[in-house]
Amino acid sequence: MANKTKKKKQTEIFALGNEAVVEGALLAGCDFFAGYPITPSTEIAEEMARRLPCLERGVFIQMEDEIASLGAVIGASLAGRKAMTATSGPGFSLMQEHIGYACITETPLVLVNVMRAGPSTGMPTSPAQADVQQARWGTHGDHPIVVLSAGDVQECLEMTVTAFNFAEKYRTPVILLLDEVTAHTREKITIPDPEGLYIYSRLLPSMPPEWYMPFEDNMRGVSAMPPLGSGYRYHVTGLTHDDHGYPTSKPKEVESFINRLFRKIDQFFYDIQIVDEIQCGDADTCIIAYGCVGRSAELAVQMARERGEKVGLLKLKTLFPFPRPVVEKMLRQCSSVLVPEMNMGQISREVKRVNNGLSKVNTLNRIDGQIITPGEILKKLLKG
Amino acid sequence: MAKVTQLIHNYLRHTKKFPHVFCPGCGHGIVLGSLIRSVHAQGIPKDDIVLVAGIGCSGRIPVYVDFNTVHTTHGRALTFATGIKLANPKLKVIVIMGDGDAMSIGGNHLMHSARRNIGLTALVLNNHIYGMTGGQSSSTTPFGCYSTTTPFGQMEKEFDIAEITKACGANFVARATVMQANLMDRLISTALINPGFNLVEVITPCHTQFGRKNKYKTTVDMYKWLKKNATPIEKYVDMPPEKKKEVVSTGVFSHKDCAGLEERYAQMRQNLNGGAA
């Protein structure tokens, strides 16, 4: 009986990828959205504008540009909200400034980038996967960052929830990369029961304010984060700072600060690494794909298996930190690896770095604003 | 008058190194003092104040004061403040910007914040120059003045920050010079309690970078100039145009009390939720 009532709480809806992102965000407890319209991510802002004001504390605001959007999101996050924004290529370029600020001030936030063909204005309504390295290295200075991707509408929902959890857990900006195809696919999805869902909210300090250190170098590398105005008065700055948040340029303090930023992501690597291994057990050839191409690859694996080829698929959901161990395992196991992607080779570059002579890495690149079809992948596989 | 300095000391972060980093005679310290006195006069608790600043000399101010302080990126302080205010309307959000911050790189944000009428108190410390980077011309460097990037004289016309903000629809717009600390106290106090977007432009001299290149021999010469040429706006409007160029108009440019964006938003949310129930 209990099982039955629980099932009832799940609902099935017919939704766009962008709408699924909104569903996921609301499930995760997001109550602040600031954005600027840009194809193909606009539906996220539109849906948020409808939904958020109906929540008790929800705020939606359309800012004057993408820089301002991410600024407002960081401000809201500092004030204790779970906040997000969504954009696409040109807007993502503008946001780089504040991604760096969020990294150095360790402000949790979720940024959805629906990738379209570039560079510059490019093809606003065509898909691409060419912002992968920008998501990793776009903002200046050395910094760690979490980059996730989603390949179908259900994944859009799930990965948005995951993105919020990672952001809150590790006090870091999380970038969720979708592509135009995923964002504009409409299909049936299941909205999970909110009660059974794992939702993480940031740690609040329990010590008296005078003991609180906002950027303490503790075991986890992540310190508690009180909202502004809660009695814990501290300084937030984009300058390199010490444990108390005050600017510093002493080499020792700077070194330990930057090291901690990296450590807090590195030491939780196995928590952050999300990879789907499909028919990898006995595979002799492996496809490594992500986003909408991952979906094509799934079908390609099926077609290849029907022909008796031992093909497996590694579907990356976490792109950065790059899931090196599992990729390395497949490189050791397989005689060749194929990396199909809709750019000139941004993830294959990472795969090749890991490869180091272990296996043969083939690439399949498409940059004409069209998706890579299962047939294409199969053809490339059979050619070797 | 007696306890003014004492009062200011109570609001400073004494873990920081004093005297502060500003050059001798920099007006930024006077503005900080005025801000603290105004906050104290209005009886706003330290915990409820968020002081947001951009980059530049003015961006160095928050670190010295014992409020919630956020030192943001160049020109974007208003965007962070907008997010903070909307996320928690109970907070008093004060934004400190320089002229380059507010009008050059952040001009767009200033215009839109004023248009939106978001409940913030903005202080623009206008020293007509980029001080921290070494004295380059800014969008408020007066026509004909010298800087390291206008070695032969500025050829562009300068912005009038107060007039622009007023035209964009801000609730409260005022200007003072740092030589008018008492006027500044009154203006900032009003800006702190008035709803909607409030902006106080403060003319503060930068002798190190601006004065020395523009025939002011000492810091005090700049202050003397300010004292001599500050003209109340009521008197200023009746002056002949050629004389207007030589003086600084001070006082209240605009004073309305329209509801701020965060209030209107809360109202809409209430209507929506009431309708649903």
Place this chain on the structure above:
Amino acid sequence: MAKKKGQTIVKIYQDWCKGCGICVTFCPSGVLRFNNQGKAEVAHEEECINCGFCEVHCPDFAILVQPKNETGSRKNQTESMKVPASAEDSMNPSNEEIS
């Protein structure tokens, strides 16, 4: 405010003074002057009319103008001003070693 002379004590925190000269130049009754280190010092305290100009216009919070009749608490207040550990501490002067 009474404009009587000689009702006040003027104190300058030499450590915080940067010698910009605003107080020295604009003091209406010539109370202050530069010392040989280029910092402001009190020369004619008896001339002070308690206008408070120097106090609010000192960019470095280094001048204190105080009525003389508050002498009872004066010493404690000014001494506790120098290095309070935190803002709260300076509110409740607990410096027994001074008195």
